[in-house]
Amino acid sequence: MRAARLFPNATTLEVIDLTTPVPTNDSVRVAVMGAGICHSDLHVLDGQFEHLVRRPVTPGHEIAGVVDAVGPDVQGLDIGTPVAVMVGWGCGRCQWCLTGYEQLCPQGLEAGSTADGGFAEYVLVPHARHVVPLGNISAVEGTPFGCAALCAYAAVQRVLPWLTAGSAVTVVGAGGLGQYALHYLRSLSDAIVIAVDQRPSALTRAAEAGAHHCVLSHEQVAAEILDYTAGEGCRAVIDFVGSDQTLALAAQITGTRGVIALLGLSGGHLSYGFESLAPEVTLTTVVAGTLSDLHEVVRLAQTHRLTMPLTTYSLEDINHAIDDLRSGTISGRAVVLPQLAARTVTS
Ligand SMILES: [Zn+2]
Ligand SMILES: [Zn+2]
Structure with a gap:
C-alpha cells in the first residue's frame, strides 16, 4: 500500500510503498477514505512533540474509511461499513480505559504518533x-x-455545566474545531455565543455555524467582548489557539466563577494566581474526547448536521496540503483521500 511516512530528522513526508497490514485477533483494517490534516500535525512536523512521536511513523490521526478486513475475534462488524476511527487506542484494562477515558491511557497508542x-x-x-x-x-x-468534531464536542461538554441561559461563552479560534464548537454550543446551550478570530473568512464561517457575535481580533478585543456580556464577563472561554496572547485574552474576559478550557497547542502559558484571574475561575485542558463522545458526535450528526467544507488532496500531494494549511489559505478542513490517490496511481 501507499503511505506517507515521517522519517527521523525529516520535516516533510515521503510517500512510499509499505506492506499492507493484516488484521489479527480483535483488530480491524480500515481502507482510509479520508484523513484530515490538523494543526497538531504541523507541530509534529516542526518537532514540537518529538518525545511523543515514534519515527518512522505514518501520521494522520483524523481518520474515516470503510471496514476492509477484520481479525478472527471481531464480531458484528460488516466489511464495507463506513466508520470514523477513534484517535486514542487505549489498553482496555486500566482505570482510565475502564471509565471510558481511553485517550488518557498511559499504555495507549495514538494513531499517527505512536502507531501508524x-x-x-x-x-x-x-x-x-x-x-x-x-x-x-x-x-x-x-x-x-x-x-x-470530537475535540470540540468534548470541550463543549466540559463547559456546558457553566452555561446558564443568557450567559456568554467565547470561542477563541474559529477554524475547523472552533466551527464545530460553535455549532454544538448553539445546539446544546442557550448561551450567547461569541467567536473571535484574526481571519475574516473564519468569522464568516463562524456566523454560518451560529455564533451570535463574530469579533475580529484587534487591540481592544477584550473590551468589545465584555460589552456583549454587559460587563459580567464570560461564563466560559474555549481556546483553540493556546498562544500567550489568546490565553491572556481568555483571562481578561472570563468572569467570576467562570471556566477556561484550553485545547490549542501553540505552547502559550497563563499566569495562575489571585491577581491574574477573576475570583474562583476554573482552568482545564481538554485532551481529545472519549469513545462515547465520538459515538455522540456521530449520533448528533445524523440529526443536526454541520456541513464542514473539505479541501481535498491526493496522498501524493500531501506536502502541498500541509503547506496550504500552514499558510492559512484553507477554509474548513484539509483532507487527504488515500484511496483516490491509489486509483490515480494505478489508472
Ligand atoms: Zn487533530
Ligand atoms: Zn488503558
Missing part, C-alpha cells in the same frame, strides 16, 4: 471498539469527526 495512522491507503486499528459506524454519513464527510 491515516495518511495511507489502509490503517490497522487494534480493536473493533475503536471504530464507530457512521450510518448514513459517508466516510469522506465523516472524516473530521475523529479529531475536529
